[in-house]
Amino acid sequence: MPSGKAARGDFDVPVLIVGGGPVGLAMAVELGWRGVENVLVEQGDGEVTHPKTNGVNMRTMEFCRRWGIADIIREKGYPKGRTRDHIYFTTLTGWEIARQTNPAYDEIEPPRGTLEPFQRCPQTVFDPALQERARGLDPVTLRYGVRCLGVEQDTEGVTARLEDADGGAGTTLRAAFVVACEGARSPIRDALGIALTGTPVLGYSTNVLFRSAEFATMHDKGEGRSYLAVGPDGQWASVNAIDGKDLWRFQVRGSLDPDSWSKVDVDADLARFAGRDFDYRVLSVLEWIRRQLVADRYQDGRILLAGDCIHQLTPAGSFGMNTGIGDITNISWKIEAALAGWAGDDLLASYTPERRPIGQRNVDYAALRFARGEDIEPMPCIMEDSPEGARQRKAVGERIAKEMLSPPNIGLQIGYRYDDSPVICHEPGPPPPVEHQTYTPTTRPGARAPDGLMGDGRPVIDLFGRGFVLLRLGANPPPAPNLEHAAAARGVPLKTMVLADPDIAELYQTALVLVRPDGHVAWRGQAPPLDAVQVIDRVRGAL
Missing domain, CATH: 3.40.30.120 (Glutaredoxin)
Structure with a gap:
């Protein structure tokens, strides 16, 4: 394992970060805040058109305060005075089945031992806030439109092969350490032979990002953060408020059938969810796979991995990005120590034994929460205006209230050890x-x-x-x-x-x-x- 002394070889930059999503950007900001020079390469242009994450947990908010972006998250995220209820129904304009009432963010009293409540903030706000902070830190260089073709390490450092994403000239960059934040399909992880363990497919899901002013006003359910539809075959879809105004994410849960994606008809499914036609504009559609996977190890010598490279989970509970932020705040100070020369040989090696148990716990807990929605038994008469339909709606509502509605996972957010x-x-x-x-x-x-x-x-x-x-x-x-x-x-x-x-x-x-x-x-x-x-x-x- 590289010690601090060995880390001070000849290199172009102390740390190369591969991948410019929220975890990679947070790594760049955290290192830059520490005064550690780093270069981030990202093959895309850095623009977020389809927010994949919008939950910023209590621990991440503490680090956002460190980075000077916490106020942006609070002010530009989910409206502080808007209620955050989770509402289950047959259709948006149909029968309500169950409800979890949650206070608005400006009404939350954090528990003793923390000062930061959980926040909702779409990735379209979170990533730009990190980008702006990164650009304001002298040690940080963001290079968009640059692809990493591969890395090779030796006892003194890591050599990365880079090229312009548009197929331009290639070059190499020498770093003391590389942090891979490439996402679920990480080429660096695969090249290192690091295996993922768990369940590769929990379901084939579809997200639809849309705008609609009418969606918030055409029903009697009131303000909600999550609207969840339960049909004869169980819970099948949901809509989440992204900005608390007119931006929404429609999610079709899908199934283990690989043909689930082809069965989605956006217009028909939105009408089914609402129980009527309404005005909306689809912005983007994203097909994705729910997984329950954790990497066997988080590091290979001077190459460290973070975020979806090493843990892939269903979004239930908002663990994905936040687990990645926990990864980078764990390794950033250890890299700094290695570069400064005071780290022992085992400091960087502590990354996997410290963070992998947290990754495993979060991945499994998210899968458990998702599975609760799968456990709703079919109720063929649930949509009917009949005594049997009423009985089935009552039974489902009681089941949801008992097994699916739960208090916030505060201990998992800030109580991990x-x-x-x-x-x-x-x-x-x-x-x-x-x-x-x-x-x-x-x-x-x-x-x-x-x-x-x-x-x-x-x-x-x-x-x-x-x-x-x-x-x-x-x-x-x-x-x-x-x-x-x-x-x-x-x-x-x-x-x-x-x-x-x-x-x-x-x-x-x-x-x-x-x-x-x-x-x-x-x-x-x-x-x-x-x-x-x-x-x-x-x-x-x-x-």
Whole structure:
């Protein structure tokens, strides 16, 4: 595994990023924010015409705050005052079957330990916000219309073969590291022989992006974020509000039948969904495959993979892009450490054991949520205005209320831990169960450090990012000069912060907490460690 010393060879740029979707752009911004020079190549022009993602979870929003784009997400995304109900019905103008009522974003009270609620923001806003931020960072170069033909690595770096996407002249670029964010069909992943494990097909689905002012007003269901149609064969389609105004995404769930795509008739299916004809304009149609796949490994030497390259999942739960953002915030500081020379040989190698369990959990949970919609038994009379039709609608509604309507997956968003990490100072005993819907703040090593407002009004986690931070908490926290000296001796950047605020001390429950640049706890104790050098060597991957 490349160490920091080996990383400082001759190269054109420290980091090459292949792929300019939201995960690749976030990688460029995060590295640029750290002062790490990087080049991003993307064969397309960077314009998003069909938003594939629109959920920005609580953890991603914390990083958006770091990057200076959180206000854009809040202001230009889903309207803050619009309700977000999930409404099930026979048709939009027909019988309502079930409803999950959700408050508007400006009514959400984040749980203790975080300050950022989940946001809805279409990719047509999110990607341009990242692009603008990237262009404002001197270390970042965005090169659109450039295709990566392949990469070859050696002990000192990686050589990438590039060409203009229009078939122009080819060139090579030498980098210390390559981060592949190419998406589900990653040529780099395939060339490395990295296998995907899981279920390759959960269904053949179709998305239709359309504009319609009439869609919001032609029914009695009221404002909703998701409208879901249940017919005689079960839940078959949905419409999601993209901008909360007149932009909508119609999704036909499809089936395991490869001919599902050819069976979609956009006009007929939209009329069936609405229960009547209405005015709309189709903007684009996207055929895609739902999957449940995770790569066996996330890295091959100096080549690291992130996003859909390594985990492919159904969009239920909004895990896709957000899992990718978690990937890049995990590896960016490790690459920075390798380039700076203080990373041990095992720091970069910790990427797979830390992030793969999170990827597997999110992929499986998303598949479970999707499967709940498949479990609705056929109800042949559900569309009928008859006693049997009413009975079937009631039965389906009760089934949906019991098994499909669930609270937000807050624990999965911000409560994940790196329990299998080789660069965390683990504590004795089994780890507590991972929470799904709920979140309990903890400073257990491997967990995300909790957030809260300090006495001066700043969020605690805004202290993290540039090097390690040693928090001394409470009225009389013990000093830890041995940790400071050990970090200095190893060249590890570490800043000590004294937080006497009683609310923050109560939130953290520990006198001393060592936090990594990605905001996860590396070590904690009520007193300085007996062997501070061992602690520092562990967290920098040198043991």
